[in-house]
Amino acid sequence: MNGKKQQILEAAMKCFAQKGFKETSIQDIVDEVGIAKGSVYIYFKSKEDLLISALRHAFERMAQEMDAVSEDIRLSPREVLERQIRVQFKLAEEYGDFIRTLILESAVSLDEKMEQFLREIRSRTFQWVYRPMEKLYGERLEPYMIDAIMLYFAMLGQMVEMLVIYNIRLDMDRLPEFILDRLDDVVEGMIKRGRPPMMTPEMVLPLQIDPSAADARSKWRRILDTLREMAEADDLPANKRSELESYLFVLQREGEKPAPNPAVIHSIVGDLKSFGIVSWSETLDELLSALPNEGKSAGKDG
DSSP, X not given: OOHHHHHHHHXXXXXXXXXXXXXXXXXXXXXXXXOOHHHHHHHOSSHHHHHHHHHHHHHHHHHHHHXXXXXXXXXXXXXXXXXXXXXXXXXXXXXXXXXXXXXXXXXXXXXXXXXXXXXXXXXXXXXXXXXXXXHHHGGGGGGGHHHHHHHHHHHHHHHHHHHHTXXXXXXXXXXXXXXXXXXXXXXXXXXXXXXXXXXOGGGGXXXXXXXXXXXXXXXXXXXXXXXXXXXXXXXXXXXXXXXXHHHXXXXXXXXXXXXXXXXXXXXXXXXXHTTOOGGGHHHHHHHHHTOOHHHHHHHHHO
16 A cells, blocks of 8 residues: 555544544644645545545454464464454454544444445455354354354454443453353354254345355465565566556455456456566466456356
8 A cells, every 4th residue: 555545544543533533624634644635635535535445444454464364274263263353352452442433423324335345344254254163163063154153243243342332441361262162152052952043144145245255365365465576576667566556456455345346357457467577477367367256257247
């Protein structure tokens, strides 16, 4: 991300946390950063656009750490879940004032852009826990997987609410183990009683939750990381490097959407090939072949 853009986002979150969204002006934010007021509008259309971008910035910080934990092959499934919990509560504490202000002010309006962002959050958080739970409890959990995930989210959500909204101090050393012990109780209880599940995978399809997308997204991120490393090794002119960073950012965003746009991705890959760097060609082709299934489906339907 552009350094100045990141400074503006972090200043906005600080101002929103201190003064509230409604009372914060663009002038407050630029004063915090120390830039001209017009600079904000280079990156953001409005204060509302800045708010959504700030929320996305906070979520992406969490996503980077959650992805790293999820892809660490040295960790057992239970360790993955434990570290995911620690990441979420660490950032909940860090952004607590910001989140609390937005919730208490009801500052976030559910327009189309926000709804799309919330769908992305829902899809990715589901994928983060699906695989480790599947490995941890095995086939016996399969009929109750959706119920287990939803109840797990409910526990996490209530604990975050206690911390962020009511400022109740929790023992962070004990909390992950406590939540996972309760998850064990829930899973064992459902399996022991053998009653029909409350929720099935078919019921969550309208929420655009697809567990099979997790592996495709993981491969997508790895290819993008490889492309970044290759680009850093090449001596690109400043304008080309800036252009490349913008393209990679868009590709990352598209790959994380529930329904990536294949036309956008093919267009960007074509532009990157026009850079004329032969060593990138194979990696760019691999990127196209790894286009998440949602994007391929969207292209056929469209």
